[in-house]
Amino acid sequence: MSKIVFVGLAIVCRRAIVTGASGFLGSHIVSQLLDQGYRVRAAARGKKVEVLKILYSAHPSVEVVEIADLVAGHFGGALKEVHAVIHTATTMPGRGDTETVLKVAIEGSLNLLRQAEKAGVKHVVVTGSFAAVAGDPTAQGTSFRAEHWNPITKEDASNSPIQAYQAAKKFSELAVWEWAEAHPHVDVTTIIPPYLYGPFANLFQPIAPGDWTLFSTNIYISNLLSPTGKFPMAPPYADVRDTARAHIEAFKAPPNIKGRKRILIASPHVVVYKDLLDTIKKARPELSERLIQTPVPDFPISSLDLDYARIEEVLGIKRSDFHTLEQTYLDAIDAVLNVEREWKARGYLSKEVPAPNE
Numbered sequence: 001m002s003k004i005v006f007v008g009l010a011i012v013c014r015r016a017i018v019t020g021a022s023g024f025l026g027s028h029i030v031s032q033l034l035d036q037g038y039r040v041r042a043a044a045r046g047k048k049v050e051v052l053k054i055l056y057s058a059h060p061s062v063e064v065v066e067i068a069d070l071v072a073g074h075f076g077g078a079l080k081e082v083h084a085v086i087h088t089a090t091t092m093p094g095r096g097d098t099e100t101v102l103k104v105a106i107e108g109s110l111n112l113l114r115q116a117e118k119a120g121v122k123h124v125v126v127t128g129s130f131a132a133v134a135g136d137p138t139a140q141g142t143s144f145r146a147e148h149w150n151p152i153t154k155e156d157a158s159n160s161p162i163q164a165y166q167a168a169k170k171f172s173e174l175a176v177w178e179w180a181e182a183h184p185h186v187d188v189t190t191i192i193p194p195y196l197y198g199p200f201a202n203l204f205q206p207i208a209p210g211d212w213t214l215f216s217t218n219i220y221i222s223n224l225l226s227p228t229g230k231f232p233m234a235p236p237y238a239d240v241r242d243t244a245r246a247h248i249e250a251f252k253a254p255p256n257i258k259g260r261k262r263i264l265i266a267s268p269h270v271v272v273y274k275d276l277l278d279t280i281k282k283a284r285p286e287l288s289e290r291l292i293q294t295p296v297p298d299f300p301i302s303s304l305d306l307d308y309a310r311i312e313e314v315l316g317i318k319r320s321d322f323h324t325l326e327q328t329y330l331d332a333i334d335a336v337l338n339v340e341r342e343w344k345a346r347g348y349l350s351k352e353v354p355a356p357n358e
Helices: 024-035 047-055 098-118 155-159 161-182 213-224 240-252 273-283 285-290 308-315 325-345
Strands: 004-007 010-013 015-019 039-044 062-066 084-087 123-127 187-192 195-197 237-239 261-264
Touching (some): 024 213, 024 240, 039 047, 047 062, 084 240, 098 123, 098 161, 123 240, 187 240, 195 213, 195 240, 195 325, 213 325, 237 240, 237 325, 240 308, 261 308, 273 325
Parallel strands (some): 015 039, 039 062, 084 123, 123 187, 187 261, 195 237
Antiparallel strands (some): 004 010
């Protein structure tokens, strides 16, 4: 039986399902839901299902379910007695041809929404990406708002894996909002972060020696620890823990919130890589010789000017609640080093850190 909370005469089922539960962000969301007393259905596919079953075997509040095909699958049973759906699953750049990437992103999201509504789910939170926002010609400098969209077209998607990803995130989110406006009885929120950095969740599937894919955007942290590493395309970032919290607070938001709940979220802290590297050297002097030596690109922006008043209104998260830049980067570095030590203990001799998306 799932836990229930009595609110006046209403009964709220405290169960959420998280797609992409084995991922960098998804694992943090599962962890925070458990900390808050929720029962969780952790959804994954393929080999990840068995890995998650082992990982959560000592946690009776977690039920691992397989959603093998988001686009055409039927998973009504997984949505039974669920209060909220948190949809983090996505196709990363370079994984699949352009048509497949677009189809999975768009039709997968719509299939999940339709089945969630049919099952009586009242709240859906979808992970978007700043890739669907950046480049809007109407944006003022670094100031971005919910009405801004990347001007990329579906035709542009075939130009490169990155553009395919940008188009997939844009057009899947547009499809979500079109559906949401036609189904106002379902509370829909999209959380739109840039790069995510930070520690891995305490309960995170073991990273096989040499498998860099599960690092997600923490691959850029590994690149900071390589003299020949590569900087990200832009400095703005969000702490993965803050982003996970945003997803959970989204479905707990008061019902009287007005307007589309498209929430752009990022750390409010300015990133100047020279200063950041100096901070790392001071805090972790043993790393001084292995830090990135690649010239720092001339980045036009170092932080994002977002609507933090709207973030607080909808999510209850204040600017002062965000992890500091030092906390995010140092915790991420420590996590990456822990994986490195584990790999070496298991006989894997680390090769050069791959450039992101390679």
